[in-house]
Amino acid sequence: MKIKAVIAAAGCSLRMRQFKPLLDINGYPMIVWAVLNLKNAGVDEICVVTGRDTMKIERVLEAFNIMLIRNEAYQTTDMLTSIKIGLNAIMDKTTEGVFLLPGDNPMIHPSTIKALRQAFEKEQPSVLYPIYNKERTHPPLINSECFDRIMTYQGSGGLKHALHDFEQSSRQLELTDQGTSLDADYPGDYEELQAYANKYFGISKGLCEKIIEEVELPIQIKEHSNAVASLAIHMGEKLIQNGYALDLTIIESGALLHDILRTKPNHAAEGKLFLQDKGYTALADMVGNHMSLEHVKTPGLNEETIVYLADKLRKETKQITIKKRYEASLKYYKENASIRKRIENDIRKAEKLQEEYEVVTGEKLSDW
Template identity: 35%
Template structure:
């Protein structure tokens, strides 16, 4: 069962007087910290909804293996509209999806894994009687949220789904701490950093040079999602020419095509993965999952239990 995530970072961060996603919380930015949480729990795809200072934010996360969706109307819309934008994009790409605003970055991967065990349509973390983030949604429930025409926000929309909601007690203060007043979070940050201590495995295939890695894998995913190389490049923050270079370099080295091309004008033409391209992507993901699970077991035994 595949679980994705939608992170909303389209607003102006007016309460803090600065651009919240790029503020440092510890030694990394708020947006880097929340992305790391999801990636540690093997959540994919991760969709970041941008708006205010979108180009700057998208450049900041361009090497983190996520997908950016831009709310071009962030100045005249509410957070719920940005949430809907992200949910609409992700709903057919996974079985469940997390949702969180960008300013709640201190929850742990253990909390994510606990929520992922729920079979409810909506799963919310509870810390000392307070509801926190992220919230886990079954993608089957997303159409109801997208059709919710009220203007009272995501919280009220979720409250109307109480009959299919499970509230899960977690021992994770980070689920209820936002980043509006980060100055008094040092102890929580230190705790969170200990949870982030993990092996960081980057898996690639090489011949004379690297020919396939996670960045190309995500590019293939987004091409398949969107149907064009141009759209995939925009969501990943890479140039059109670089994307074609990555694709062509692989095809030249392995001797088969990854995508079917269909010439087009400004849109760049339609593209879909070939059967071999799909099979390679599936097998690469299986291989990566097995390597990461083995690496985590070895890390826990050799490192984490001793230091």
């Protein structure tokens, strides 16, 4: 199905007292996170409706192939007006559904977007509402049959009242993603969003570079980390093209920082503690697990295992096979049966991940 998205970012941010779309979260403006998470779920056709500071928003989004359109009357109109402007710009005969997302509700995981899309494609309700903690949250996914009603609605009550007549033919999907309920109306909300991002998401490349400078990482380790990041991002992009929903931001930042304390003994554990002290919980877990799959919670191809696999396929900056990568470790621990067993188990798991990737994408990693 052809699913698109409209992001309403035309408000004045009066309650926040700062312009919300450009507020920083882990090195990216809030509006960038909203676009990234939709893109990383395979939603490529996105319209962002702007109002205040349009040129600034256009600058931070210029790298994305998306539509931007301005609500010229943003100071005197409500969010429904911006939604109408966005729908009018993006909908055509091929459009079967549209996610509607407020610009200050950016930290929705790509896997949640995918889950909503799959449920919508299966049931094709008039509206699919995400539910978190028994409350309707964002973003609703609107069937094209509702578009005319939204566009012609002139009453009060915003989108909720505009869609009232479709209540019986709408559905709800229970979710565990707290990010669907987190917006940034007030300064306290913004702090909560930042804490949530630290717990579940990655950070920008710019922030990674500052951390790398802080620890004075040797050039050969930086080059290795860049090589791992390049491969990991490529793998993530290919998997998204084949239906996966992945946070490319944590893949990139996890790969760039996986060896952040490689100059120290037990560098994975030390790196985890270092990033935990900075508040980056999700990154800390990834760095702590990059040496072995033993403690990885979720099996199969995901952000954590992609970084792990990319690291095992690069010896410094050179391409290498998984068996070759572990050859020295097996030789070093040839007299230690328990460690050899763990290494051999990691080899089997890594080779299984590589096989899974190559089946899904049709691409041989040895060719990349």
